[in-house]
Amino acid sequence: MRLADRISTKRRSENMRRIKSTGTKPEMLVRRMVHAMGYRYRLRRKDLPGKPDLVFGPRRAAIFVHGCFWHQHDCRDGKLPSSNSDYWVPKLARNVERDKLVRSALEADGWRVLVIWECELKDHQSTAQRIQKFLSPCRA
Known part of the structure; x- marks a missing residue:
C-alpha cells in the first residue's frame, strides 16, 4: 500500500467516524419545519x-429523512464512490434493501410512510407542502 493510499484511508476513516445517524442537519431541518406547522x-x-x-x-404516519449517499438516491449526491467499491457497493445495497423491507413492514401494519431525501430539502417550500399534504387529515 502506498503512503498516499494510507493517508487517504486514514482521512476517510476519520470522516466516517464523525458521521452521525441521528440529529443530522437534514433531520433537524425537517423537525423544525414540522414543528412550525x-x-x-x-x-x-x-x-x-x-x-x-x-x-x-x-x-399512523412515519417520516424518514434519508441521506442521498447512504440510501442511494437517484441524484448527483447519491453516486457510488469510485474508490474501494468492493466495500461500498454491498454496504450501500444492503441499506437500500433494508429500506424497502422496513417500508413494506410499516405499510403492511397500516402505517403511511413518507421519505424525504436530503437533496429535496434545498426547496423548503416544496418540502413543506409535501409534508403538509402527507399529514393533513383530509386525504383522498
Whole structure:
C-alpha cells in the first residue's frame, strides 16, 4: 500500500467516524419545519420497524429523512464512490434493501410512510407542502 493510499484511508476513516445517524442537519431541518406547522411527533420509536425519524402515532404516519449517499438516491449526491467499491457497493445495497423491507413492514401494519431525501430539502417550500399534504387529515 502506498503512503498516499494510507493517508487517504486514514482521512476517510476519520470522516466516517464523525458521521452521525441521528440529529443530522437534514433531520433537524425537517423537525423544525414540522414543528412550525404545529404537528407534534415522537422520535425513532423503537417498537416500529426501522425506527422512523419522525412518528405521528395517532395519524399512523412515519417520516424518514434519508441521506442521498447512504440510501442511494437517484441524484448527483447519491453516486457510488469510485474508490474501494468492493466495500461500498454491498454496504450501500444492503441499506437500500433494508429500506424497502422496513417500508413494506410499516405499510403492511397500516402505517403511511413518507421519505424525504436530503437533496429535496434545498426547496423548503416544496418540502413543506409535501409534508403538509402527507399529514393533513383530509386525504383522498
